[in-house]
Amino acid sequence: MSSLQPSHTVVIVGGGQAAGETASELRKQGFEGRVVIVSDESQPPYKRPPLSKAYLAGAVEQAQLFVMQPSILEKHRIEFMGGARVASIDRVGQAVVLADGQRFTYDRLVLATGGRARPLPIPGADAANVFLLRSIDDVTRIRARCAEGKRVVIVGGGFIGLEVAAVLLKQGLHVTVLEGLDRVLARVTAPEVSAFFERVHREAGVTVHTGAQVAELVGAPEVTAVKLADGREIVADFVIAGIGLIANTELAAEAGLVVDNGIVVDEFAQTSDPLIYAAGDCTNHPSAFLGRRVRLESVQNAMEQGRAVARNLMGNTEAYQNVPWFWSDQFDLKLQMVGISTGYEQLVLRGDPQTERSFAAFYLKGGKLVAADAVSRPKDFMFAKKLVAAGAVVDPAVLADPEASLKDLAV
Ligand SMILES: Cc1cc2nc3c(=O)[nH]c(=O)nc-3n(C[C@H](O)[C@H](O)[C@H](O)COP(=O)(O)OP(=O)(O)OC[C@H]3O[C@@H](n4cnc5c(N)ncnc54)[C@H](O)[C@@H]3O)c2cc1C
Structure with a gap:
């Protein structure tokens, strides 16, 4: 396949770090054609890790989350179309079709659609005081509920749940973490490390219940308690769920691209359509390090794979290699x-x-x-x-x- 020409247009779907890095690297590599980012979020591409850390704590401003400030986007002629949901891909016509019917033609398309927070699959989960945490807008809604003495119940003892617990405890809230498995961080670390984090949280004042099966959110119109399968009820002023991610693969699947726990890409981050690449949380890619395919949920993967996509679009044949790494700040x-x-x-x-x-x-x-x-x-x-x-x-x-x-x- 020929590489990009100055007359070409690259359309990137998504407003996360993979999208931002792809666009910025295209310019660094000297691409002179159009770069258009289409995101259903209103903010330009931004970093999500601070959402459960410094941004939730109010220690950084929204603009500090942006991968590129609006002035830099403009300087690099990266067109950002916010609040615009891509509803379908017309692969034959090489165009993305927005929910309002607008079409944008592309010479190359990059899918950086990431994922969405998994909602609680129980009654009451759609109440106005039950929150997920994936976006700046989610944090805005959560912050509006935070005040000293409020009781927050966090469902999920993974990274996001524990980070949020640490921040909100520091703000004077009463914090309870409910984890369904028999230990926190069970999917990612050893029992000894889980025990350490449980001890740290308990010593700080967080109530941690493991093996806690959440059955129902009680109260209407707003939730007033979380009911467990064993009948216990934990009083709540509001609830935050951090129970994992659903990869946004529907757009790719409906366009007929191969999808299997993520958008399937090869080592060059190319999908089953040679004109369409993908990067970040939404991809299932071959990992030489692991000797198998993997879908990762990490910023470093989103950034590096985004950059690799840009370089490959410019004509390189760079196999994306990555040793997964991750971090978490708690207290x-x-x-x-x-x-x-x-x-x-x-x-x-x-x-x-x-x-x-x-x-x-x-x-x-x-x-x-x-x-x-x-x-x-x-x-x-x-x-x-x-x-x-x-x-x-x-x-x-x-x-x-x-x-x-x-x-x-x-x-
Ligand atoms: C609270 C929180 C804390 C985290 N902490 C860490 C951490 O400490 N370390 C770490 O490595 N990782 C962390 N992560 C994970 C990290 O943020 C993700 O791995 C990273 O954001 C993935 O980037 P992405 O660009 O692939 O996808 P995303 O950031 O999910 O971006 C995808 C974008 O695509 C948009 N989109 C999807 N479908 C469409 C469509 N059809 N049309 C238009 N737009 C669409 C979405 O709205 C979104 O803007 C954290 C995540 C969260 C939520």
Whole structure:
């Protein structure tokens, strides 16, 4: 397929970091044609991680979330069309069709449609005081309910639930976290690390219930309590659900693109239509590091895959490679994670999560370091990232010794 010409138009669907990075990288690579971002959100592409951290806490302004300020968009001639939902793709006519019927023709199309927060599948979930957290607008609605002494029930003990709990507790709210599984962060980390975060939250004053099956939201027109399957009722002034993401793949599927837990792309981020690429949370891509396909929900993936899309549109054949990493801020703690720990055979701890507030957990499989979590140990994390990327075989005794530097092990 020929690369982009100056007369060409690239249309990008989505207003997240994948969209923003794709557009900005196209300009960095010297593309001179039209770049049009179509997003159903009104704000220009922005960073979501602060939504459950500094932005919810009121510590940063909305404009600080933007990937590019409006003046930069203008300077780089990146056309932003906000509040516009793409309803369908006409692949034959090479056009996207908006919900209001407008058509935009493209020479290349990039799908950066991300995902939407999963709603609670129980009665009462559509009440006005039940919130999801995916967008700036969600935070605005949540903030309007926050006041000292209010009782918030957070459903979901994953990253978003725990981050929100930490922020709202600091603002003087009474915070309860309900987790359906037997421990928080169960899908992403070891029981020892989960136990650490439960301890930290409880010590700070958060009420954490694990194994808590939410059955019903009680009260009308607004919810006044969350009812559990065992009959217990937890009083709530409002509820926030952080129970995962649904990838926005319907647009691609209805256009006949291959979709399977995400929009299926090859190593060049190209979909089953050579004129259409995809990046970010919405993609299912081959990972050389994992030796299988994966759909990731992380900013670093959205940014790097977006940039790779732009370079490939410009004629490169750059296989997108990525070692997944992630972070979470809770209270004064910074958790950093690299690799995927699922299926690990041995866990090695550096420091004691039962008594300390800073430690690292290393996950070994077949002697190789496949993943690591570091809590407020940035140096260890920096070296662990290299070791995990290299699939290094490391001596567990060195990993376990807080005094031993990982630097010498890192290649
Ligand atoms: C509260 C919160 C905290 C997070 N914290 C972290 C963190 O600490 N670290 C980390 O790595 N990641 C974090 N994440 C995840 C990270 O934000 C996502 O991985 C990232 O935003 C994905 O970017 P994206 O561009 O692929 O998709 P998204 O950000 O989901 O953007 C997709 C965009 O497409 C739009 N769209 C979808 N369909 C259409 C359509 N048909 N027409 C027009 N527009 C459409 C959507 O409205 C949206 O604007 C967090 C996410 C949230 C919500």
